Amino acid sequence: MKKLLCSILLCLVSMPLFAGVVVIVHPSNSDTIDQKAIENIYLGKTKTFPGGAPAVPVNLDSAVPLRETFDSKVLGKSSSQLKSYWSQKVFTGKGTPPKEVTSGAEMIKLVSSNPNIIGYIDSSEANDSVKVVAEF
């Protein structure tokens, strides 16, 4: 009973009163993808989804304000910390940062057309062509 009450309260609390970031994948992707998994994929620590399928992360261009929200809320780092992290990888041949797109519409188009791609958009932009796996 207490648990139920807690869940209801949690639902209410997490109800999006303002637009947040939603992480999206192809509708056929049935993996459970939590924040840690998203972080591992976006930081290049793994190249697969938890279920083992190849994962290709896509970022929004740094000129899009939602990028900074994603960096700080989901990855827990500032954009310049991440830039520093990736410059170390790129110039030592140890990895390349995720490819970038310039809009949510472009992101939805990519994610809805390829089961390996993972992306994020503003929660108000989500539609049926993609599956929301996490909301921040």
Next chain:
Amino acid sequence: MKHKLLFSLCSLLLATSAQAEVNISGFASVVAGRVIDGTGVAEFDLGPTFLADYPLVGAYDEDISFKPDTLFGIQFSADLLEGLSATAQVVSRGADDFSADFEWAYLSYEINEHWTVQGGKKRLPLYYYSDFFDVGYAYPWIRPPADNYTWQIFNYTGVSALYNYLIGEWTMSGQVYYGSEDSDPNKLLSDFFFLENTREVWKDIGGIVVQLNRDWLDIRLTHMQYTNERYIGGVQQEWNGNKQRTGKFYGLSVNIDYNNFLFLSELNRLDLDGSNLDTYLVTLGYRIKSVMPYVSYSDFNDGEGGEVHHTTSAGIRWDFHPSAAFKIQYDDVKDDGGPGMKVAGDSQSISLGVDLVF
């Protein structure tokens, strides 16, 4: 010759771009500095000097100079698909009179999601910051603490295998490598230590790097071994009657990046035929939004009466732009070397500049 090579490589990369995607990225540091006060070394007739970059003899004196730490680098990377890529990095350094040199030129093949093999010319991944020594944007200081980064050999030609595994909450990554380097003339030994044309050969360089990472904790362990031959003025050197000597390097690095608190450390030992050259560094930083003040201490010691020096530094890094950082740093060097073993004497210096990546 170098430019010809550069042009042919560029045209090769451009020619392949019809089939392959070529990424061009780069980094730059524009730094000015000067010695405020220093003793120099009377026995070498050396005036007040701050040796900021040992391998390339990037040294400041009492006049403002941009040369020791200023550099520009461009990286071309051609993705040839199916896991194969070709990368070349050209770096032009003030300490080297801005001649453009290939630091990297290698092929890379991704065997699977965990392993990548690379062959060609790369930076020797000896210390924590060795293989991105030139990318100032990637670390807090103006340059990695000079007392630790003193090695005359910083590139090698050979093969390496890079790995990356996710084990529960931990990431385990690193590499194993094998190669050699023939540096003729070697800049540090020729221009600074022996004042005579010196050829430095490192053969059978073999090493392993293991890096463990979890959230805010990063631990790096490394071991490297090499065989050294040296020719000063064309004459092969002997050590205790031997034409070769063996160097064994051990390194441990523990870094913590917890909330706004940054702790960086390195502890290294080079066992060169039984004599130990020990180095360590400790840096503390605290991030206040885009500004990070830091303090640092680094030390080199190869025994009483030998080469002994340490540096205390304080500075500020300010990320004023998404791709650029402004830095200002004060360095206080104490040179406690024994007779004939001093490097550049005591010095207090100031340097400031901008690091960027693109």
